[in-house]
Amino acid sequence: MHNFTNEENLRSDVFITKPKSEKEMIAIISKFKSDFDPNSKAEYSNSNYVLLSYILEKIYKKSYSVVLDSKIITPLGLKNTYFGNNTKNQNDEAYSYHFTDKWEKGTDTDPSIPMGAGAIVSNPTDLTLFIEGLFNGKIVSEKSLSLMKTLNQNFGMGMFEVPYFDHKGYGHTGGIDDFRSILAYYPNEKLSVAITSNGMIYPNNNILKCALSSYFNKPFEMPTFNLLELKPEVLDLYTGQYSSTEIPIKIDITRNENKLFAQATGQPAFPLDATETNIFKFDQAGIVLEFNTNKKQMVLKQGGKEFVFSK
Template sequence: MKKYLFILLLLCVFFTNAQTDFEKAARIDLMLRVYTKKNMFCGSVLIAKKGKVLLSKGYGMANNTSALANSPTTKFKLASVSKQFTAMAIMILQEKGKLSTEDKLTKYIADYPNGDKITIHNLLTHTSGIPNVTALPVFDSIKGKPHTLEQIIALTKDKPLEFEPGSKFKYSNSGYILLTYIIEKASGKNYSDYMKENIFDPLGMKNSGLYPPNGILKNSAIGYTETNEGLIQAAYIDMTIPAGAGALYSTVEDLFLWDQALYSEKLVKKETIEKIMTVFLDNYAYGWMVTKYKEHKKFFHGGGIEGFNTVINRFTDDDMCIIILKNVDNYQLFNANKMATAIMFGEKFDLPTEHKMIAVNKSIYKTLVGEYELKPGFILSITTDGINIYSQATGQDKYEIYPEKENFYFLKIVDAQIEFNKDDTGNITSLTLYQGGAKMPARKIK
């Protein structure tokens, strides 16, 4: 208890003085130690600016059974952070004249329905219209079994396009699984070898690669899920399924090497880097999201897969990166990410409010089930299996929500809360989503 109070006192000191970058990083370290102590964070973090590492450290346990602690060299599943590497592999092949981003999908899979309308560019930018394989109803029942690329592709191959290619953005892992197949066809090598020889080895990323099919990887983190009874090992997913959409692993230190390489021409020419980082639709480029934070240009991508959440942020105007890899999938990654970003830009950031779960009659869950429209085309679906209750936003994964009051629930994966609203007759007619300081009403439509 005394140690905890001492940390809080130090935080107060840091809040009240102008800070150097190293002092900001030290403050982030203190905050992360508090988060870890409060069971709100478990993973590894690296922060660097102008080529200097300010913080590189692990928090919590990589493996509870073997008492292996997280460290800067712990290997984590990258989930969708893998996409930027797959995009780079495509652009290396283009520079070598092996393919073009304007190639049609039918060049690589001759009988792919509507493949003559879909380009590699569409696959890179999530504008192909191909349904997202991980959103298929069948996905949960097959994700634990090994698949070939052809078998994964077949799951969506004959399904109708959701829109005309190039006309809309809709995030789809299917596109990056197809890109994995194209890389193998165009290079004549398997994806794992190609990535090693053309990206990881040239950059000295010795602790990065394609997650092995047998799941055995030295010094790697185990993915966990928090339950009411404590941490349990996360549900199994066979890593042959996500392929280039989410099956790579790395460390925070290796990802810093990757960040620095993107300022150079170690892999591709400067103009190719610029093409990779150019937005097409909805702030999405080639494996990167592009936005601004307080007028600071930001390139980033997050990822989530059973037991893991990841994010890499690159603030290129400031030559600064923040890398967070986490191995408890419903601890709040985005609280840690938001906190680190705010502090590095000299802003105050308070410890998040603690939300505590209460026991409620599970029959209440059925009264909350439904679809709630946050805005046209963007729905928050509330479902229950009779034991737990879940929320799922359009195009996103399903996450458990926890009752703090009978009509007020919170998420653990992000700092967000949901309040269910009743009409005069006692029926649930809407909800209010609280996230990032915003209050977002949603009418029940189904």
């Protein structure tokens, strides 16, 4: 089932800030064809979770927020979890922010659009209580939990594996507007870890790795945040369009004053920070770009993989 949030026009402020009815959302989701045949592939889809919210409302004949409260929030005693509304600072709620050259307030998605895919408000304490309750049989049966943990092409039912060396964990990540979250549980250690952020300039996954290295007594190389100021004539050496025979995208490198920007095909531009004269990074996505002007090449490093691009 196609993920409707992959469509750029369905992520616009005009669309996501206005309430939508069930009828409207089903009409939007149903106009897209399937991305692939059942059981042939696996991808995350917000559309599925929106529809599951409506299915719950029909089964219980109650609103999703009431079902959420009666089945999860109240039984687990979660004091900071609820179905959200428009963000209000006076309720001790935080807006989300993104960083370009400065911090800017993110869009506030109306909760009627994501429903169970992103309208739930919580904090790290409640998230850890939730996943401990889930694994201790307080929400679903042991049989159902076993089904949730059964992975097919790296996906289980509502969770995926979060390994750390030889330690097996389960959990999920989340993101809406500029909010981000990570939740993981390691059954053998009975360890739960949760991170939430309302503005990210350094990957939460790197923070998770640091926390886990501390708990499991593994070595961890602390990051450095020393950046270089390079002159425009140096930055101009790297500008241009780069393509690769390894992945089907092109990346445009441009300069705006004393800053380089990268933009991949069909994606928004993002700023690059110089760590060395020819090495740049974008921490939010864990991207490192290394330029070789003699060979007219650029190496993209992300997620432990490297791809060579030619200018």
